[in-house]
Amino acid sequence: MSAPNGKAHWSLYLYCGFLLVPLYWLVSMAGKPNRDILGGLELVPSNPTLANFAEIVTNPAWYGAFINSLTYVCLNAALSIAVALPAAYAFSRYRFLGDKQLFFWLLTNRMAPPAVFLLPFFQLYSAVGLFDTPLAVALAHCLFTVPLAVWILEGFVSAVPKELDEMAAIDGHSFAFFFFRIFIPVIRGGIGVTLFFCFMFSWVELLIARTLTASEAKPIVVAMTRTVSASGLDWGVLAAAGVLTILPGLAVVWFVRRHLVKGFAMGRV
Amino acid sequence: MNIRALDLGGPHTFSHRFAEGAITVVLGRNNAGKTRLARAVAGLDPSPPGTVFINDADVSTVNARRRRVGLVYQAFVNYPNWSVFDNVASPLKAAGKGRKGNGAEIARTVQALADRLRIGDLLDRLPGALSGGQQQRVAIARALAQQGEVLVMDEPLVNLDYKLREELGLQLREIVRADGLTVLYLTSDPKDAFTLGDEVLLLQDRAKLQSGTPLDVYNAPVSPEAADLMSDPGVNRLDQQTIVRPEHLRLVPQADGDAVFAADVSSVETSGAETFLHCRVGDANWVARLPGMADVEAGTRVRLYVGKEDLIRFDT
Numbered sequence: 001m002s003a004p005n006g007k008a009h010w011s012l013y014l015y016c017g018f019l020l021v022p023l024y025w026l027v028s029m030a031g032k033p034n035r036d037i038l039g040g041l042e043l044v045p046s047n048p049t050l051a052n053f054a055e056i057v058t059n060p061a062w063y064g065a066f067i068n069s070l071t072y073v074c075l076n077a078a079l080s081i082a083v084a085l086p087a088a089y090a091f092s093r094y095r096f097l098g099d100k101q102l103f104f105w106l107l108t109n110r111m112a113p114p115a116v117f118l119l120p121f122f123q124l125y126s127a128v129g130l131f132d133t134p135l136a137v138a139l140a141h142c143l144f145t146v147p148l149a150v151w152i153l154e155g156f157v158s159a160v161p162k163e164l165d166e167m168a169a170i171d172g173h174s175f176a177f178f179f180f181r182i183f184i185p186v187i188r189g190g191i192g193v194t195l196f197f198c199f200m201f202s203w204v205e206l207l208i209a210r211t212l213t214a215s216e217a218k219p220i221v222v223a224m225t226r227t228v229s230a231s232g233l234d235w236g237v238l239a240a241a242g243v244l245t246i247l248p249g250l251a252v253v254w255f256v257r258r259h260l261v262k263g264f265a266m267g268r269v
Numbered sequence: 270m271n272i273r274a275l276d277l278g279g280p281h282t283f284s285h286r287f288a289e290g291a292i293t294v295v296l297g298r299n300n301a302g303k304t305r306l307a308r309a310v311a312g313l314d315p316s317p318p319g320t321v322f323i324n325d326a327d328v329s330t331v332n333a334r335r336r337r338v339g340l341v342y343q344a345f346v347n348y349p350n351w352s353v354f355d356n357v358a359s360p361l362k363a364a365g366k367g368r369k370g371n372g373a374e375i376a377r378t379v380q381a382l383a384d385r386l387r388i389g390d391l392l393d394r395l396p397g398a399l400s401g402g403q404q405q406r407v408a409i410a411r412a413l414a415q416q417g418e419v420l421v422m423d424e425p426l427v428n429l430d431y432k433l434r435e436e437l438g439l440q441l442r443e444i445v446r447a448d449g450l451t452v453l454y455l456t457s458d459p460k461d462a463f464t465l466g467d468e469v470l471l472l473q474d475r476a477k478l479q480s481g482t483p484l485d486v487y488n489a490p491v492s493p494e495a496a497d498l499m500s501d502p503g504v505n506r507l508d509q510q511t512i513v514r515p516e517h518l519r520l521v522p523q524a525d526g527d528a529v530f531a532a533d534v535s536s537v538e539t540s541g542a543e544t545f546l547h548c549r550v551g552d553a554n555w556v557a558r559l560p561g562m563a564d565v566e567a568g569t570r571v572r573l574y575v576g577k578e579d580l581i582r583f584d585t
Binding site: 170174177 | 311313332333334335336337338339340342344346348349350351359360363364411415
């Protein structure tokens with residue numbers, strides 16, 4: 001994409017700048033003491049400090065919440081790929097009774113708002129003793145990420161010619177060898193894109209994560225909504241937590257950025 | 270290799286004994302059943318109706334993994350994340366799994382095959398970094414690395430551009446003949462039958478039409494369709510039973526008994542060495558293949574001569 005003229009170029013920068021204002025505000029708040037935040041409008045912090053970040057990395061309530069979040073997000077991503085990859089392969093390669101209906105039904109799962117599932121999840125997980133564990137959140141999120149993952153991966157699987165499967169069989173390789181040593185490396189870009197979308201959903205999802213956890217497995221998004229104390233809101237620490245929450249997402253985008261474009265181009269995401 | 274009562278999807282089943290250690294060119298148009306035949310020989314479709322014998326052993330129930338029939342596709346199919354070496358070594362490694370100390374042997378075999386296909390200096394590249402012709406050479410080398418008895422090539426040169434097709438086509442015969450394999454070469458180009466084939470097998474409408482050496486089939490076609498398949502451009506039809514080959518038509522009479530046809534020339538196509546006259550004779554579209562440049566213009570009417578002995582009649 002190239003800018004047709006100078007004007008379009010500038011409007012693009014202007015737009016990006018506009019989008020980045022809240023982000024900048026968050027970062028600048030994280031670098032200020034509370035009284036400066038409440039003191040008045042300040043474009044550049046006058047007393048820059050890292051105390052807010054120090055509070056987060058030293059206070060177990062904060063970094064514990066980060067670890068909880070990362071635990072269930074990674075669990076969810078791993079579970080989603082492990083389940084969705086064979087499913088996507090089957091949808092792409094085999095014809096079976098009701099395959100098209102089943103494939104569409106997967107998508108309809110995403111049409112229901114997450115809140116609908118809160119009550120059954122809560123009751124079920126309490127009954128089997130999963131309540132307040134990272135696994136509970138990871139499993140609940142799978143309800144949304146697995147259909148998405150199947151849809152995205154099916155596009156990537158279908159882009160691999162069936163002849164490759166046949167070639168491996170003719171060469172004498174077992175199916176397992178083909179799947180893990182040939183097929184998965186070939187579609188690793190698609191797996192990266194899928195991981196990104198699972199991560200994005202699970203990392204920012206608040207409602208289910210809050211309902212299914214209490215104290216042990218409290219995720220970061222929930223910790224951030226519970227910083228109200230007797231002395232009021234701790235704005236600076238909250239902002240610092242916000243900044244740290246953005247970082248993993250940024251890292252994931254960085255790693256899959258090339259495949260992401262391809263994923264979008266394939267029209268499934 | 271012998272095939273008995275194979276269902277190609279036509280009205281009759283297909284049976285044929287392929288000459289061992291020879292190249293059989295299977296000639297047929299699109300949808301004539303070529304690919305179906307190839308897949309049945311390679312064992313790719315589960316339990317196809319019919320029996321395939323290789324060396325008098327029934328392999329119909331042996332799946333593709335154990336059948337050791339090499340297959341080269343029309344599209345260049347290689348493992349994109351493996352180097353050329355690993356691609357060619359793939360069947361060798363699959364066959365030698367669990368056996369220790371055969372790495373050097375594999376490397377030697379791969380190098381020999383790669384040299385034969387003139388990709389010996391590309392072994393550490395990825396297939397994606399190669400030209401189409403080189404990619405197909407990798408695919409052929411891997412099929413040969415099967416070291417089985419049978420090799421099936423499904424229109425392997427179709428996706429190559431003209432020069433590469435000529436080049437690889439000319440080398441292909443010596444490349445595959447070296448191992449004494451029974452080769453099925455599937456194509457829709459009659460030229461391949463003459464340049465490559467020890468035998469030719471004509472397929473039409475998912476059934477066997479004729480088989481024999483290329484010259485026998487050319488000289489004694491069993492039907493107008495068989496003659497048409499072995500001819501490029503196709504044969505000209507005089508009536509239901511009579512055909513004239515494009516190369517037998519002349520602009521000048523040679524003998525007293527020549528048959529004469531009045532033809533309206535609709536277009537003239539020349540390569541310098543040859544000229545094709547596309548014309549209408551009666552209700553039919555004919556093509557005349559003339560040597561050199563012909564001094565004929567489109568839109569004119571010419572007389573085409575053909576010797577009486579070159580009018581090919583079929584009894585119906």
